[in-house]
Amino acid sequence: MKLNLLCSILLCLVVASLPAYSQQGPPVPTSLKTLKAVHPRLIILDSQIPAIKRNIAADAFAKKQFDSMRVRAEFLLSQPVSPYSPKGPRGQELSSAREILEHILTLSGMYRLSGDKRFADRAVAEMTSAAQFPTWYANLLANSEFTAAMGIGYDWMYPVLTPQQRALIRDAIEKKGIGPFTRHMDRKDFHLRNNWADVFYGSATVAALAIADPEDKASMELAEKVVGYTRPGMKWIMELFAPDGGFDEGPIYWGYATIYNVLYIASMDSAVGTDFGASTMPGFEETPTYLIQATGPLFTSANFGDARPEVASPSPQIYWFANRFHRPAYMVQQRLFEDHMRHKIAAMPVHDGLKRFNMLGIFWYASAPQPKSAPSLPLVQSFARTQQAYMRTSWNDPKAWYIGFKAGEAGVSHGHLDLGSFVMDGLGERWAVDLGSESYSVPEYFGKKRWNYFRTQTRSHNTLLVDNENEDRNGIADILFAKKVGTNEYSVADLDKVYKGKLEAWKRGIAILHGNRVVVQDEVAPAKPVDIIWNFQTRSEVEIAPDGRTAILSQNGVRIKATILEPAKAHFSTSVAQITPEETANPGLTDLIIERRQTSEPETIAVMFSDPQQSQSFHLKKLADWGNK
Known part of the structure; x- marks a missing residue:
C-alpha cells in the first residue's frame, strides 16, 4: 500500500474528527530586511558546495550515495519531461507532484554538485513545463509539494535561468502555489493540527523566500505576509513535539512533518539568517530519538496506528538534525539504517516515503562532521x-x-x-x-x-x-x-x-x-x-x-x-x-x-x-x- 495514495485519499475525507486549529487574526508583522539578495539562498549556499564536494570524495558512504543519485539523474535525462496529470484520483495528483519534486531536487542538486549542464537544462525544462500547467491542483498536499519543488528549483537554478524563464516560473509560484495558501489563511479556514500543517507552512515559506526580491516591493510584501502567517503557525504546530520529541501520529507521519519543519528552518536560516525560534521549540532537537527508538533491530518500525505494516522509511532530515544540534548518534543510526536498507530504498517508488528528498540527504550528510564514534542512545x-x-x-x-x-x-x-x-x-x-x-x-x-x-x-x-x-x-x-x-x-x-x-x-x-x-x-x-x-x-x-x-x-x-x-x-x-x-x-x-x-x-x-x-x-x-x- 503506497503512502502517497494513503495520504492523498485522506484529503477528501472528514476533517472534523481531527484536532482543529484556525489562524487567528492577521499575519504577524515580520521584517525580512535581512533577506539575501543573491541566489541560491535556500537550504544550501554556494559557499558550502566546495566543502561538500570534498567530503563526498573522502567519505565512502557519501560517495556511494552520490553515485546512486547520479545514476538516478542520468536516468531522468532519458525520460520525457513530466506531463500534466489532469484532475483525477487524488492519489494521482499527489504522486504527480511528488515525482516532479523528486525530479527537480535530483537534477538541480546534481547540477550544483557536478557542474554538468545537462542536469541544469533538464531541471529547467521540468520547471518551465510545470509552470505552464493549468493548475497545481486543488488537493492541498499536492499543491504544497508542487510549490516546494518549484520554489527550491527556482532558487537553485536561478543563475542559469533566462529572464523570461524566471518571470514564467516566478509568476506560476505566486499564482498557483502561494495564492491558494494565502487565500486559505485570509479566509481563516485552515483547520489543521496534524502533519498537513507542517507541509503547508513549510512549502509556502520556501516558495515565498525563493521569489522575494529585495528590489521589488510587492514580492517582499508578499513574502512578509506569508512568513507572517507561517511563523506563528509553524511554531504552534511544533508545540506537538514537546516535551521530549515524541510524535502522536507515528513514525511514517513523523517523517512527513519533520521534513517540512526542516525545510522551513533551513530556508529561513540560509535566506534570512533566523528561524525566529522555531528550532528551539521544546522537544524538537530530541525528536529524531523518537524515530530511532521506534525502529527495531530489524529496521522495521513500531507501526502503531495508521502506519504501513512493519516498513521503515528513509529520513534524510536526520542528517540535518545531527549537524544542527551536534548529535553524532543521529548520524550514526541513520547511516546504519540506510546501509542496511539500501536495496529496499532503491526499490521504493520515488513518490513513496521520503525518497524524493534523498538529494537533500546527500547535502546534509556531507555538510556535517563525520563522527568516528558516538554515544549510544539508551536501551x-x-x-x-x-x-x-x-x-x-x-x-x-x-x-x-x-x-x-x-x-x-x-x-x-x-x-x-x-x-x-x-x-x-x-x-x-x-x-x-x-x-x-x-x-x-x-x-x-x-x-x-x-x-x-x-x-x-x-x-x-x-x-x-x-x-x-x-x-x-x-x-x-x-x-x-x-x-x-x-x-x-x-x-x-x-x-x-x-x-x-x-x-x-x-x-x-x-x-x-x-x-x-x-x-x-x-x-x-x-x-x-x-x-x-x-x-x-x-x-x-x-x-x-x-x-x-x-x-x-x-x-x-x-x-x-x-x-x-x-x-x-x-x-x-x-x-x-x-x-x-x-x-x-x-x-x-x-x-x-x-x-x-x-x-x-x-x-x-x-x-x-x-x-x-x-x-x-x-x-x-x-x-x-x-x-x-
Whole structure:
C-alpha cells in the first residue's frame, strides 16, 4: 500500500474528527530586511558546495550515495519531461507532484554538485513545463509539494535561468502555489493540527523566500505576509513535539512533518539568517530519538496506528538534525539504517516515503562532521508526549529483543483503539505484529465507519479485548515507568481508563529479563463479570502443546516458546480474523489468545516468551515491585 495514495485519499475525507486549529487574526508583522539578495539562498549556499564536494570524495558512504543519485539523474535525462496529470484520483495528483519534486531536487542538486549542464537544462525544462500547467491542483498536499519543488528549483537554478524563464516560473509560484495558501489563511479556514500543517507552512515559506526580491516591493510584501502567517503557525504546530520529541501520529507521519519543519528552518536560516525560534521549540532537537527508538533491530518500525505494516522509511532530515544540534548518534543510526536498507530504498517508488528528498540527504550528510564514534542512545526510553515506551537488548545486534509498547490517547490523529498493545522482535524475527492502517479508500475510514474495520479495532491488536468490545474511544493510558535495572528492562502502563465501567483497574507490564526472555503481565480488576481475551497477533506458525499451557512459534527456521505463567488453569488457543471483502486481507496472520470467561475477581494474566533452548524458570512478581532492585 503506497503512502502517497494513503495520504492523498485522506484529503477528501472528514476533517472534523481531527484536532482543529484556525489562524487567528492577521499575519504577524515580520521584517525580512535581512533577506539575501543573491541566489541560491535556500537550504544550501554556494559557499558550502566546495566543502561538500570534498567530503563526498573522502567519505565512502557519501560517495556511494552520490553515485546512486547520479545514476538516478542520468536516468531522468532519458525520460520525457513530466506531463500534466489532469484532475483525477487524488492519489494521482499527489504522486504527480511528488515525482516532479523528486525530479527537480535530483537534477538541480546534481547540477550544483557536478557542474554538468545537462542536469541544469533538464531541471529547467521540468520547471518551465510545470509552470505552464493549468493548475497545481486543488488537493492541498499536492499543491504544497508542487510549490516546494518549484520554489527550491527556482532558487537553485536561478543563475542559469533566462529572464523570461524566471518571470514564467516566478509568476506560476505566486499564482498557483502561494495564492491558494494565502487565500486559505485570509479566509481563516485552515483547520489543521496534524502533519498537513507542517507541509503547508513549510512549502509556502520556501516558495515565498525563493521569489522575494529585495528590489521589488510587492514580492517582499508578499513574502512578509506569508512568513507572517507561517511563523506563528509553524511554531504552534511544533508545540506537538514537546516535551521530549515524541510524535502522536507515528513514525511514517513523523517523517512527513519533520521534513517540512526542516525545510522551513533551513530556508529561513540560509535566506534570512533566523528561524525566529522555531528550532528551539521544546522537544524538537530530541525528536529524531523518537524515530530511532521506534525502529527495531530489524529496521522495521513500531507501526502503531495508521502506519504501513512493519516498513521503515528513509529520513534524510536526520542528517540535518545531527549537524544542527551536534548529535553524532543521529548520524550514526541513520547511516546504519540506510546501509542496511539500501536495496529496499532503491526499490521504493520515488513518490513513496521520503525518497524524493534523498538529494537533500546527500547535502546534509556531507555538510556535517563525520563522527568516528558516538554515544549510544539508551536501551530503554519512554516519551511523555506519546506515552509510548521502547526497550531493546542491543543497538548493534539484529537478533536483539525489542519491544515497542503503546499507551497514550486513543483519539489522536491516525490512532487506533490499541492502548496497551505492543510489537516484539527477537532472534532476528518480528513475532508480535501490528497490521497498520486499512486502505484509506474504504468507505468512511475517517468517518463514522472508522471503528468498523478490523485493523482499527481493539481485537486486531496485541492487547486485552473485554466483552468483545472496543476500548473506549476517549481512552487514555500512561506509561508509569520504563527503566533498566541491572540486566533487566521494565515498562509498566496504567490502563485504568481504557475500559470504563468494565475494568476498575488494569495495569500492564512488559519486561525483557536477562536479555533473553520477555514477560507480558496484566493485572486486572473487573468492575463486573466480564469476558477477557488476551491477544497476540503473529505471522508465525503456532503449535500449542496438548495441555494448552505452552506454544511454539516458528518462522524462517527460528522458534520461540510462549508459556502461560498465570492463571494456573488458563490455556492457549488460536483465532483467525473474520473480515469483510472490502478490507485488506491478512495472509498468514494468527491470533494466539487466552480466554477468560465471566471473570469477576482480580487476576493476573502473565505470559513469557523465550528461546526454547534457554532456561524457562521465572519468579512472578507484582507489577508494583517491578523495577525495584
